[in-house]
Every structure is written in C-alpha cells, then in structure tokens.
Amino acid sequence: MSERVLLATFEHEDDLLAAVAAIRRKGLQIADAYTPYAVHGLDRAMGLRPSRLPWVCFICGMAGALGMLWFEYWTAAIAWPIDVGGKPWNSLPSDVPVAFEAAVLLAGFGSVFALLGVSRLFPGKRPRIVGPRVTDDQFVLVINETDAAFDADEVTRLLQGFDVVSTEERLTDRKGRL
Amino acid sequence: MMTRSYPPTAQTRVLKWLAIAGAIAIAIGCIRAPDRIWGNALVGTFYLLTLALGGAVFVALTYVTGAGWHVAFRRVPEAMARIIPIAGAALLIALIVKMTSYGWHAHGHGDPGTFWFKQLWLDPPFWLIRAIAYIVLWSLMASRLCARSRQQDRTGEAALSAGSTRLSAMFLGVFAVTFSLASVDWMMALEPMWFSTMWGVYNFAGMIQAALAAVVVLGLLLRSHGGPLHGVFNDEHLHDLGKLQLGFSCFWMYIWYSQYMLIWYSNIPEETFYFVARTHGAWGPVVVLSIVLNWVIPFFVLLPKSAKRSGRVMMRVAVVVLIGRWVDLYVMVFPAIKSGENRLFANPVFGLWEAAAICYLVGTAGLLLLRSFAAAGPIPRNDPYLPESQHYHAG
Structure with a gap:
C-alpha cells in the first residue's frame, strides 16, 4: 500500500x-x-532500538570458534590421529590459533552479510536517493x-x-x- | 561543584582499619612465616607500584595520542601516578630486606657455567642500583607530568599541554625499556635460570589492565554519593574505559597464551620448568582461575554496550580484574620461592598471611589514592580539551 x-x-x-x-x-x-554522515545522538533522538547486529556477530564468532575446535579435535584425535612431538592427540593449546581465526572470520563475514541483507544492499542495486544533496x-x-x-x-x-x-x-x- | 567533606569518613575509616589489622597480622607473620610474608610483600608492592605506573602510562598515552575524551577524569590516573615514589620505596624495602630470596643471590651468581652476562647483570649491587634508578626515573617524570597539569589549573596556559606531550613521549620511551628490565629484574630473576622474551610485554599487559580497572573503581567511587566527580565522570567516559578494559583483557590473554604456547610447543626442559611448576598439581587450577578472572569474565561480560555503560557492571568487572591481577602475580611469585633447591610452595597456600597482606594492600592503596586525589583540584579546569571531554559521545 x-x-x-x-x-x-x-x-x-x-x-x-x-x-x-x-x-x-x-x-x-x-x-x-x-x-x-552519521549524526551523533540521532539514533537516541529518534528512539531507535539498539542494533541487533552485535548478536549476529557474537553468535557467528562463537559458532566459528566452537565449530573449529570440534573440527580440530575430530581430525587430530579421532579421524586421523597424528603424533606431533609426542604431544597428546587432543592438545588444546595447538587448537587455539585456528579456532581464533575461524571465530574472527565468521564473525566478520557474518556481520557484514547480515548488515547487507538487512539493508537490502546487493551488487547491481539501483539506489533510490531521497534528494541528491543528502549525500553532500x-x-x-x-x-x-x-x-x-x-x-x-x-x-x-x-x-x-x-x-x-x-x-x-x-x-x-x-x-x-x- | 566540590564537596568539601570528601572522602566520606565511613570509607576512610574502613580503609584505616583494614590497613591497621593487616599491618598487625603482617608484623606477627614476619616472625611466624617470614617466607610467605616476603612473597606477599613482593606481590603486594609490585602490585601497587605497577598500578601507580599504569596511571602514569595512561596519562602519558593520552597526551601523545592527542586524546581529549578522558580529560574530565584525568585527575584519577594522575592520583595513581603520584604514588609511584611511595609504592617504589615499599618495593625497594621488600627487595632489600630479603634479597637472599632470589636464588642467584643465595649461591653467588648462579650456577657454574652461567652465561657471563647474566652473572654481571645479576651482580647484587648493580641489580639494586638499577632498581633504585628505575623508581627514581619513573617518580621524577610522572610527578613532573602531574605538576604541569596542576600548574595549568593556576595559570591557564594552554602551551603547558604541548610541553606535557613532549614529556609524555620521553616518559613512554624510558618506561618501555626500564619497565621491561624491571620486570625481568624483580620477577623473572626469581628463577634466574629461566627466560622468556615475552616477559616484559606480559607484565605490561597485566599492569595496564589492572590500572584501567583501578581508574574505573576510583572514578565510580569518586562520583558516587555526591563525590567530587559527581556529574563529571559520566557514562560516556565509562563506556570508553569499558572498551579499553575489554580490549586489554584480550591483550593480556593473547600475550599469556603466546608465551605459554611457544614454550609448550617447543618443549625444551630449560624453558618448560616454569610452567611445569605452575600447571601441574594444585597450582593448575590457580592458573585457570587467573585466566577466568583476567579474560573470560571481563571479555564475555563487557561485550554488550549496555554493560560498558553501567556503573554497577563496570564496578564488578573492575574488581574481578583487580583480583585477577593479584592471582596472576601470586602465580608468578609463589612457586618461585625456594629454600635451597626446594620449592617452598609446591602447592598453593592461602591463609591468614595472604589475607592480611591483601587487607593491608587494599587499605593503604585506598588511603594513598584518595589522599593523592584530594591533593589537587578534582578536574583539570584549564585544560584545552576539557570541553571536548565534557560533551562528547562514546557512540
């Protein structure tokens, strides 16, 4: 309507x-x-709800970290155990860097794509500008x-x-x- | 703007009783359990000195980065910086009265075959002169920095800030080198055969994290009940301090892990014995506790924006971090204390003597910091960045 x-x-x-x-x-x-440009205090003046994007970021990050920890455990200790310098197969210290990277990667991509999705931004979109000077x-x-x-x-x-x-x-x- | 009756007498009375009760128990402990008292003295004085030094680093960092957001509450880290001389003197006393606790001192300069430079470096007179030099340098530069800000209160001369920026840059350079060396001299040298190139930055991480927590606690105390920072230290400042607290807790964890992981991974006995003594047996849970207090809790609690803007949440997290700092230092020092070849504390000990030392630390630190804060105007009223600090939004 x-x-x-x-x-x-x-x-x-x-x-x-x-x-x-x-x-x-x-x-x-x-x-x-x-x-x-971003006007400070406008969101508060308009009474906007706080952004839900941090939750997307947090959940994606946790999914990345926990998923990768599980994957490393599964590959290194269950599916194909490898002896590295006599250390236990399931060695948490060696899993941390990759789990951290996966957390950062998923959190980053998750937030960016969630933002693009919510704002309906995609390649080839024709912008609708309310007036040309709002960009100036x-x-x-x-x-x-x-x-x-x-x-x-x-x-x-x-x-x-x-x-x-x-x-x-x-x-x-x-x-x-x- | 200013309430004359600050700090409230109830607060200072509690702090005085804590200090007195702690001092009496410590005096008894010096006879009954001198080794534990010494360990506690080293932990406590290093704790206080690094807290004070952290205040100076905070002030210097904000000068060199041209920051304006913090000016309204800058007297809080300045108050911390001003207790460097007394905290340093306390640490020197702890070092001097029982220098023999350092293994190398007891048997000459370490075992035969020790690298010649280490023998030279840990030569007791040289070691002590260095300690004095570090503390004198920090005291002079930090008190100069605070004095300039007070001078600006009187004269209103904006050019003083530019000079403070240059002084801060010099201080940060001096600090980076001397603090690294000091943490090696006082903490790593407890186990002279052990070494870690992460040590300086690891100590820096713990220091700055605890200093931020102390700024939060003091700032919130000083704004509560119509204190001198009431209406000055606002939620925007708290929000930014919360971001720094969150970031530096991750920094501490990152550095802790980097040090641990490389040693664990390469698995060389001359490096691993430090962690073997601290992760095997009953010390293991204490290390886990230190990680929970220093990273897990601050990280997950401070993630939401609302938590960083809430005085209640920030106060609790800051207290957790301050406890975590003590546990971190406790794990550094106690397992290293030896009698001959034996570790005196193969298992963690916590009892009357530790509690007494903590009471004394909290009491004296609180009294010193409140007095130091009261010695100057509560806000740097002529700082050119003050209006910016009063009106900005942390977002």
Missing part, C-alpha cells in the same frame, strides 16, 4: 536533531532520516502521514521553528519505498 509522507529538508544537524525531538513530542511518526550537505527527515488528522501545513509551521529549508509531500510506492 502506498503511503503519504512529508519530506523536510534541513541544512544543519542541530536543526534536524531539534526537529526530531519536537516531532516525537507531538506524537507524530518518523519514517526515516537521511544524512550525509543536506539533512532530510521523512515523517509519516498515517494519521487522518495529519495537517501538513501545521507540521510545516512547526518545522519552520527549526529553520527548515523546504517541505514536500510525496507518495511512496506500493512497498512503502520513496
């Missing part, structure tokens, strides 16, 4: 942060914010007009208190994309 949204453009991050706080105080829904010097706040009582003029007046440069109403496509 397509939705109506209001795009508000700002020139300064402080204006954006203040506007986000004001919009949320009014009980309106913020769909997203587009900025040329402008900040765009996208506000949902889901509420029937949404009054675009009133919100625009509110935003003018934060030096909004321009506001614009748009329809998203059927998947809710701009």
Whole structure:
C-alpha cells in the first residue's frame, strides 16, 4: 500500500536533531532520516532500538570458534590421529590459533552479510536517493502521514521553528519505498 | 561543584582499619612465616607500584595520542601516578630486606657455567642500583607530568599541554625499556635460570589492565554519593574505559597464551620448568582461575554496550580484574620461592598471611589514592580539551 509522507529538508544537524525531538513530542511518526554522515545522538533522538547486529556477530564468532575446535579435535584425535612431538592427540593449546581465526572470520563475514541483507544492499542495486544533496550537505527527515488528522501545513509551521529549508509531500510506492 | 567533606569518613575509616589489622597480622607473620610474608610483600608492592605506573602510562598515552575524551577524569590516573615514589620505596624495602630470596643471590651468581652476562647483570649491587634508578626515573617524570597539569589549573596556559606531550613521549620511551628490565629484574630473576622474551610485554599487559580497572573503581567511587566527580565522570567516559578494559583483557590473554604456547610447543626442559611448576598439581587450577578472572569474565561480560555503560557492571568487572591481577602475580611469585633447591610452595597456600597482606594492600592503596586525589583540584579546569571531554559521545 502506498503511503503519504512529508519530506523536510534541513541544512544543519542541530536543526534536524531539534526537529526530531519536537516531532516525537507531538506524537507524530518518523519514517526515516537521511544524512550525509552519521549524526551523533540521532539514533537516541529518534528512539531507535539498539542494533541487533552485535548478536549476529557474537553468535557467528562463537559458532566459528566452537565449530573449529570440534573440527580440530575430530581430525587430530579421532579421524586421523597424528603424533606431533609426542604431544597428546587432543592438545588444546595447538587448537587455539585456528579456532581464533575461524571465530574472527565468521564473525566478520557474518556481520557484514547480515548488515547487507538487512539493508537490502546487493551488487547491481539501483539506489533510490531521497534528494541528491543528502549525500553532500543536506539533512532530510521523512515523517509519516498515517494519521487522518495529519495537517501538513501545521507540521510545516512547526518545522519552520527549526529553520527548515523546504517541505514536500510525496507518495511512496506500493512497498512503502520513496 | 566540590564537596568539601570528601572522602566520606565511613570509607576512610574502613580503609584505616583494614590497613591497621593487616599491618598487625603482617608484623606477627614476619616472625611466624617470614617466607610467605616476603612473597606477599613482593606481590603486594609490585602490585601497587605497577598500578601507580599504569596511571602514569595512561596519562602519558593520552597526551601523545592527542586524546581529549578522558580529560574530565584525568585527575584519577594522575592520583595513581603520584604514588609511584611511595609504592617504589615499599618495593625497594621488600627487595632489600630479603634479597637472599632470589636464588642467584643465595649461591653467588648462579650456577657454574652461567652465561657471563647474566652473572654481571645479576651482580647484587648493580641489580639494586638499577632498581633504585628505575623508581627514581619513573617518580621524577610522572610527578613532573602531574605538576604541569596542576600548574595549568593556576595559570591557564594552554602551551603547558604541548610541553606535557613532549614529556609524555620521553616518559613512554624510558618506561618501555626500564619497565621491561624491571620486570625481568624483580620477577623473572626469581628463577634466574629461566627466560622468556615475552616477559616484559606480559607484565605490561597485566599492569595496564589492572590500572584501567583501578581508574574505573576510583572514578565510580569518586562520583558516587555526591563525590567530587559527581556529574563529571559520566557514562560516556565509562563506556570508553569499558572498551579499553575489554580490549586489554584480550591483550593480556593473547600475550599469556603466546608465551605459554611457544614454550609448550617447543618443549625444551630449560624453558618448560616454569610452567611445569605452575600447571601441574594444585597450582593448575590457580592458573585457570587467573585466566577466568583476567579474560573470560571481563571479555564475555563487557561485550554488550549496555554493560560498558553501567556503573554497577563496570564496578564488578573492575574488581574481578583487580583480583585477577593479584592471582596472576601470586602465580608468578609463589612457586618461585625456594629454600635451597626446594620449592617452598609446591602447592598453593592461602591463609591468614595472604589475607592480611591483601587487607593491608587494599587499605593503604585506598588511603594513598584518595589522599593523592584530594591533593589537587578534582578536574583539570584549564585544560584545552576539557570541553571536548565534557560533551562528547562514546557512540
């Protein structure tokens, strides 16, 4: 279903942060914010949930370490025991470096691919940019007009208190994309 | 901003009683169990000295890297750095009163056939002069560094920071060489026939990890109950200290393992006997305990962001790390103490004497650090980086 949204453009991050706080105080829904760089404190101001990516990283890392420890134990002590300098077949100290490397490798790849997957980034993807200057010097706040009582003029007046440069109403496509 | 009645009398009273009770028990122990008291004295004084030195290294590192985030609570590591002279004097006393505990000292300069350089290096007067030289050097440079920061409080001269950066760079160079040598002289030389090229960095890893934990504990104590750092030492600072704590616990584990693995792997008797004495029998679980306290707990607990920003969690982890540091030094020192050819502590001992030494260490360290902190303004108010430190986000 397509939705109506209001795009508000700002020139300064402080204006954006203040506007986000004001919009949320009014009980309106913020769909997203587009900025040329990571704005400190924006995630907190928008009330975003903490990222779940660290969990993916941790689970992949543990899977790498434990899986590799098991694999080394299985190869060196069960499937094909090899005597190295008279040491026991099952020698934990010799297993640590490879287990560590496997943990780092899986944690790294796991987080990167999970991030790409969640953000739907893939080779050949056509970027949809909300406005060309969000990659340069402008900040765009996208506000949902889901509420029937949404009054675009009133919100625009509110935003003018934060030096909004321009506001614009748009329809998203059927998947809710701009 | 400042509360005059800091530290709370209840806290100092507890610390005083700990110190007094510990001192009395230690005095009795000097007669009843002198070897154990000496081992504890070496562990305790080295613990305190490296903690203080860690504070100086923290301050120097932040100067040379141009860091600004830590300035608001820099008086905490500075307070640690300022007790180097007294901690060093305590260590020197421990070294002098029972120099014979070092094997090479008891039988002349080691066994016949010892490498000539080792004989020269471990010559007792030279060894002692070196110890004095290290401590004097560290004391002078660290107190100069702290004095410049206090001078800036009065004069507000921003150029003092640039000079401190140069002094810090010099100190770090001196520290890298002398601390390596000192850890070899005082700790590795307990077993003069053993050697490890990882020793210096291994001691550095333990030192910096414990120093960070001490900064966390002191910072949190000083901000609680309306203390002088209340509203100054915030969760952003804690978060970054937590990241460093997490990183350095991994560094300690990495260095510990690197030293162990190479010796285990090459399996040469002249190297392995150090670990044989420490991993076989009842000492084995103590080594495992040291790994759990120094790496397993800090690593897994501090992984989430919320843990690093929580004063409660950070305090507990820091205390665990400080205990772990003691266990680490205990495993270094006690198995090495010998009477003739026999290891006096073939099995770990923990009883009244160790408890007394720990009480004394906690009591005196607490009192010294609180007094040292109170000797200057609680924040470096004219440091050019102070606003940055008060307003930044750790992310």
